[in-house]
Amino acid sequence: MTQTTNYIVPIAEIIPDLNYSSLISMLNLIGKQTGIAKIKTSRFAWNIFLSGGDIAFIEERNEFFVSLKRKLKIHKLHIRPDILEILAKAPANSLETCHLLGEIYEQDRDVSLIVFKEILLENLLAIALEKNFSLEWRPWTSEPKVILPIWQLSDLENAVAKVVKQWQAFNHVRHPFQTVQLLDTECSISQIPLFAQVTNGKYRISEIADHFQQHISRTALKLDKLAENRTVAILPLPKRSPAINPRDSEQESEIISELSHRRSGSPKVMIVDDSPVLLKQFGDLLTSWGYQLILINDSAQATQKMLSEKPAVVFMDINMPNLNGFELLKQIRRQPTLAATPLVLVTSENSITNNFRAKWASCRFLSKPHTANDIKDFREQVRAVLQELAPLP
Known part of the structure; x- marks a missing residue:
């Protein structure tokens, strides 16, 4: 069946600056066409497969296969290894992906329906909680023969609207793709191995829900209460790169080049923390200010790296495996060439004991932000420390 070329929505043209309501309106305007709607925000990117104007599945780039494999395992749907292997290598938004999902669906329609619907609703929830979108519509010139469950856009929109509230x-x-960092390691829930495992700053709330086999909103509610009690911290979402609008890429490259040139004469700042998420977020902040960065996720390597890189100041966590912050501090101070290097202990445990031990060791002490409201104060404290200890030229 050949499709008409008379589209209301422009083909292969990026439509920027859409809010969620206008995005849904644009998807409705596509009508009964079949193809891929590419959606981007400043943080995430999705491919939505539309079949006859309705949704068959949503693929979050780089995460779809991981999420699918995890949910298939949870629901005990055993797929032929060759299908999963091919699917893992299939290009994003390809017709091959649609056919492979169709094969999975044919193997066990009931279980596949549950898995596909979970992925679809979680991604729609994530999309609905975003703010600024770009949309690119790419129809297929002929109707592909793919067997997949199809959901009407209006029904999905109504179902998600209730959850969004x-x-x-x-x-x-704030978002199902936020990650969670355990703060209170002494509380009873932190003694549960699975909970401690998924609250190390690496697992999304959607993943945590899967591990506990709970509805995502129920998991979010529990985590929100734990964050209120400062048992955990809900970490901010990272930014995605590159920018939404590809027309900005040339200008962005010039800006990056200029910043790199400026940073070459800027002070080096080392951050030592075992959380990749916190390393990235803290690192992104200091990079935006113009500092050169040295990121260390293994505290046992920090002293040797300091000897070779000679940073102007070092921010370090206290609770780290292999070598905690205070042990690392002693190791650093034993090195004559590092004895005068400014050290700043950064921890979620803002206790009198930790403050005293930091002062005793001639270190600064900063408390990690527990909530989104604390982030501004934390940034101001970091900036004040850097202006004093490692001012920019």
């Missing part, structure tokens, strides 16, 4: 009422949780 619940999420917007949370005090700390």
